Amino acid sequence: MVELAIYLPVVFLLVFASLEGAKLLFMSQAVVQSTWEAAKAAARPNGSAASARALTKEVLKSRNITLGQISLSEYLDALENGEVFSVRVSVEGAQKGITNLGPLNGLDISARAILHKEEMATARERLIKAITEQLGSR
Numbered sequence: 001m002v003e004l005a006i007y008l009p010v011v012f013l014l015v016f017a018s019l020e021g022a023k024l025l026f027m028s029q030a031v032v033q034s035t036w037e038a039a040k041a042a043a044r045p046n047g048s049a050a051s052a053r054a055l056t057k058e059v060l061k062s063r064n065i066t067l068g069q070i071s072l073s074e075y076l077d078a079l080e081n082g083e084v085f086s087v088r089v090s091v092e093g094a095q096k097g098i099t100n101l102g103p104l105n106g107l108d109i110s111a112r113a114i115l116h117k118e119e120m121a122t123a124r125e126r127l128i129k130a131i132t133e134q135l136g137s138r
Contacts, residue, residue, distance in 0.1 A: 024093065024107075024109075026063075027065060027091065027093060027109050028109055028111075030059070030060060030063040030065055031060075031065075031089055031090070031091055031109050031110065031111045032111040033059055034055075034056045034059035034060050034089050034111075035056070035087055035088070035089040035111040035112065035113045036111075036113055037055050037056065037059050038052040038053070038055050038056040038059075038070070038072075038087045038089065038113070039052070039085075039086075039087040039113035039114075039115045040115075041055045042072065042076055042085065042087060042115075042117075043085075043115045043116065043117055043118050044118055045081070045117075045118055047117075047118075048076070048077050049072050049076045049077055052070075052072060052076070052087060053070055053072075056070050056087075056089055060089075060091070065091055066091065066092075067089075067091060068089075068090045068091035068092050068108065069088075069089070069090050069091075070087070070088070070089050071086075071087070071088040071089075071090075072085070072086075072087055072088075073085035073086050073087075079117045080117065081117055081118065082116050082117060083116065083117050084114060084115070084116055085114070085115060085116075085117060086112060086113065086114045086115075087112065087113045087115075088110060088111070088112040088113075089110065089111055090108050090109065090110030090111075091108070091109055091110075092107075092108060092109075093106075093107035093108060093109050
């Protein structure tokens with residue numbers, strides 16, 4: 001019985017620490033994925049801040065995570081092709097914690113992506129256009 005009294009708290013600690021760590025990894029991956037999806041949506045030639053926000057909310061909602069904050073570069077909708085912009089998403093970590101004592105308590109999990117606004121023509125379309133012009137000039 002003495003052994004059980006000594007080892008049982010250690011076993012419980014290890015089990016709950018493992019669960020809290022797994023939740024932390026899950027939330028971190030979800031935030032990174034939603035940030036990347038929002039940045040890709042905003043980088044498209046017809047992409048907008050509204051579409052980036054909507055996609056971020058959709059990705060996090062599919063993982064049962066309540067959105068904390070989305071920060072987009074100012075004037076994202078007015079950017080020219082090739083200009084740099086950033087997307088930052090952060091959520092409160094405690095919303096997925098099992099206990100209020102774990103590492104997620106009071107932790108904000110955030111991710112940031114920096115991309116260039118895409119041009120209308122893709123590299124493939126530019127290549128086809130260049131080849132067509134060369135063939136036409138012969």
